[in-house]
Amino acid sequence: MSDLINASLRELSAALEAKQVSSVELSTMFLDRIEKLNPEINAFVTLDRAKTLAQAAEMDARRAAGDTSPLLGIPLGHKDIFCTEGWLTTCGSKMLHNFVSPYDATVVTKLKQAGLVTLGKLNMDEFAMGSSNETSYFGPVKNPWDTKRVPGGSSGGSAAAIAARLAPVVTGTDTGGSIRQPASLCGLTGLKPTYGVVSRYGMIAFASSLDQAGPMAKSAEDCALLLNGMVGFDERDSTSLQRETEDYTRDLNKPLSGLRIGLPKEFFGEGMADDVRATVEAALEQYRQLGATTVDITLPNSGLSVPAYYVIAPAEASSNLSRFDGVRYGYRAPEFTNLDDMYSKSRAQGFGSEVKRRILIGTYVLSHGYYDAYYLQAQKIRRLIAADFVEAFKACDVIMGPASPDTAFAFGEKSGDPVKMYLSDIYTISTNLAGLPGMSIPAGFGANKLPVGLQIIGNYFDEAKMFNVAHQYQQVTSWHREMPAGI
Numbered sequence: 436m437s438d439l440i441n442a443s444l445r446e447l448s449a450a451l452e453a454k455q456v457s458s459v460e461l462s463t464m465f466l467d468r469i470e471k472l473n474p475e476i477n478a479f480v481t482l483d484r485a486k487t488l489a490q491a492a493e494m495d496a497r498r499a500a501g502d503t504s505p506l507l508g509i510p511l512g513h514k515d516i517f518c519t520e521g522w523l524t525t526c527g528s529k530m531l532h533n534f535v536s537p538y539d540a541t542v543v544t545k546l547k548q549a550g551l552v553t554l555g556k557l558n559m560d561e562f563a564m565g566s567s568n569e570t571s572y573f574g575p576v577k578n579p580w581d582t583k584r585v586p587g588g589s590s591g592g593s594a595a596a597i598a599a600r601l602a603p604v605v606t607g608t609d610t611g612g613s614i615r616q617p618a619s620l621c622g623l624t625g626l627k628p629t630y631g632v633v634s635r636y637g638m639i640a641f642a643s644s645l646d647q648a649g650p651m652a653k654s655a656e657d658c659a660l661l662l663n664g665m666v667g668f669d670e671r672d673s674t675s676l677q678r679e680t681e682d683y684t685r686d687l688n689k690p691l692s693g694l695r696i697g698l699p700k701e702f703f704g705e706g707m708a709d710d711v712r713a714t715v716e717a718a719l720e721q722y723r724q725l726g727a728t729t730v731d732i733t734l735p736n737s738g739l740s741v742p743a744y745y746v747i748a749p750a751e752a753s754s755n756l757s758r759f760d761g762v763r764y765g766y767r768a769p770e771f772t773n774l775d776d777m778y779s780k781s782r783a784q785g786f787g788s789e790v791k792r793r794i795l796i797g798t799y800v801l802s803h804g805y806y807d808a809y810y811l812q813a814q815k816i817r818r819l820i821a822a823d824f825v826e827a828f829k830a831c832d833v834i835m836g837p838a839s840p841d842t843a844f845a846f847g848e849k850s851g852d853p854v855k856m857y858l859s860d861i862y863t864i865s866t867n868l869a870g871l872p873g874m875s876i877p878a879g880f881g882a883n884k885l886p887v888g889l890q891i892i893g894n895y896f897d898e899a900k901m902f903n904v905a906h907q908y909q910q911v912t913s914w915h916r917e918m919p920a921g922i
Contacts, residue, residue: 437464437519439464440458441653443507443653443656443657444505444604444652445505445656447551447645447679448507448509451498451508452498452503456562456919457674458491458495458508461508461509462490462510462554462731464601465600465603466482468601468651468907469555469601471787472599472601472922473909475556475577475736476582476596476599476601477576477577478512478592478593478596479554479556479592479600480515480525480555480556480592481523481525481529481555481556482554482555487552487553487554490547491510492897494508497550499623500909501564502550503584503706504550505577505663506549506550506661506664506854507549507550509552509603509604510553510556511551511602512593512596512605512606513529513543513556513605514556514590514606514607514608514743515558515592516540516559516563516608516639517540517542517606517638517709518538518543519539519540520538520539520639521732522535522536522859523536523556524639525556525572526561527558527559527561527563527570527572527573528561528572531788532572532726532856533838537639537773538637540634540638541634542634542637542638542665545604545634545665545667546664546665549663549664551604554601554701557593558574558576558591558876559589559590559676560589560613562639563646563721564641564752564754566589566590566856566857566860567587567588567780567846567853567859568585568587568588568589568591568595568843569585569588569847570588570790571592572789575846577595578598579599579621579922580598580885581846584620584846586598586617586619586621586638586843587617587618587621587859588611588613589615589842590607590614591617591745592609593605593606593614593617593620594651595617595621597623597651597788597881598622598651599919600918602735603657604650604652604656604657604658604675606648606650606651606661607649607651608648609648609649609867610642610748610867611628611645611648611744611860611869612647612839612860612862614626614875615627615863615874615875615890616619616838616875616888618876619837620722620843620885620886621841621843621886622877622880623652623877624651624653624654624877625874625876626649626651626872626876626898627649627867627872627873628647628872628898629646629870629871629896629898630647630867630870630871631675632896633647633648633665634648634669634671634672635647635648635674635676636669636672641752642747642748643755645744645748645868647663649662651789653915654906655687655906655915656687656902656909659687659898659899659906660683663681663683663765663899665666665680667680681691682899683898684899686899686900686902687903689907691726691727691904691907692725692726692727692900692901693728694726694812694832694904695727695728695729695730695831696719696722696728696729696827696831696833696834696835697729697827697828697830697832697834697851698729698732699734699827699834699836700731701733701734702735702737702862708842708881710887710896711837711841711842712837714878714880714881714889715835715889717878718908725907725911732831732834736819736820737823737865740865741857741864742816744860744864744867744868745811745815745857746796746813747817747853749796750801752793753801754789758912779908789853792853797801810852819824820865820868820869821869821870824869830878832900833891833901834891834893834901835890835891836864837890838863838887839859839862839863839887839888840861842882865909870895871894872895872901874891874905875891876891876909877889877915877917878906878912880914886917
């Protein structure tokens with residue numbers, strides 16, 4: 436069965452349907468790989484073999500009873516930000532190191548209904564606050580392409596699990612690039628959907644107006660299939676959008692002739708590593724060969740996205756954590772009289788330095804005398820950034836550029852310089868501020884055979900078009916099938 440570790444979701448589904456393999460056997464194969472490789476990579480933080488195999492047996496029984504759901508019996512891993520009934524749900528924090536969720540997040544419920552089997556919970560930056568997966572209470576995740584380097588964050592455990600073939604598909608979340616940046620650094624495909632398309636209920640909040648769950652997998656087609664099972668209106672989430680359901684695989688095979696690709700001058704200036712630039716340029720040339728044309732565009736306010744984000748996101752994070760009283764998560768944190776009180780008490784709870792830093796920033800910008808000067812100004816910039824995209828999409832169908840300014844960096848290389856770390860998301864943050872969908876796909880390798888991701892940004896609700904654009908590229912390239920040496 437070893438050939439199945441690199442199989443697509445359609446291939447796995449066909450093997451299950453043909454009874455070439457059972458869900459129990461497939462899940463066992465991945466659990467055995469996790470047992471062998473995870474001690475080095477540290478992608479999974481919680482496993483329960485008995486629970487996983489019992490769920491797999493249930494899916495085999497559903498298939499035997501005539502269920503033909505396309506994802507029935509396929510194993511996946513969940514980022515540990517999703518409440519999962521009966522499983523530890525830690526959000527990478529000491530604060531929740533022993534919290535067993537009493538209920539499922541909507542994403543977990545939907546994927547369980549679709550027939551997917553939970554392999555375990557995946558490591559992440561504490562409360563999703565980080566770009567390297569170095570802030571987790573459970574230790575850093577190692578990049579399978581080079582274990583001396585970071586996998587990106589905050590969905591670093593999710594990305595590493597796919598790169599190491601510990602799971603065929605996983606969930607992630609993206610607040611400022613936390614799906615796309617680790618996808619780029621680990622050589623896989625990851626999508627942040629349009630804000631509101633996927634329910635946030637049961638997803639422990641970082642910044643509520645920015646957080647979105649999304650799929651991560653080897654290919655665009657796999658991500659499209661998983662997204663089919665994740666979307667849908669949820670009355671328990673006030674930001675959930677009520678829209679007709681879509682089949683995100685419907686346009687995969689459309690030719691790209693006539694596609695207009697916008698290239699923002701702001702994404703191709705200083706700050707991008709030479710090897711990343713060369714790889715992205717080669718990918719763009721491949722798109723031209725597929726019939727697309729490239730047009731120069733501008734996103735004049737995108738340079739303000741990082742400072743605006745690091746006012747808005749910490750402000751929302753501090754507000755969310757100040758209400759972290761157990762009503763939603765079944766956990767009793769200390770009662771806070773105000774945000775300053777929350778910060779001091781958080782030390783006893785064991786928050787890491789990055790969470791404390793952001794709590795301080797959030798407390799400051801929301802405090803009397805600074806709210807107007809900082810928070811409201813950042814929200815005005817946010818609207819300008821969104822308006823830039825609206826104007827840009829008049830000239831193009833999708834926007835492309837790098838997903839990350841560099842390839843995977845060494846542990847400790849940026850952790851001592853918060854600004855340097857924050858700039859890791861310089862190309863991804865603007866889409867979160869605007870609520871747009873964005874994805875990263877493998878585009879080749881830079882120095883030291885480290886993966887480089889190409890970012891694709893679509894207009895609102897254009898996920899199916901983005902999957903088409905990515906899939907056509909993946910039909911003529913093999914970057915998404917590459918595996919780290921030794922894996």
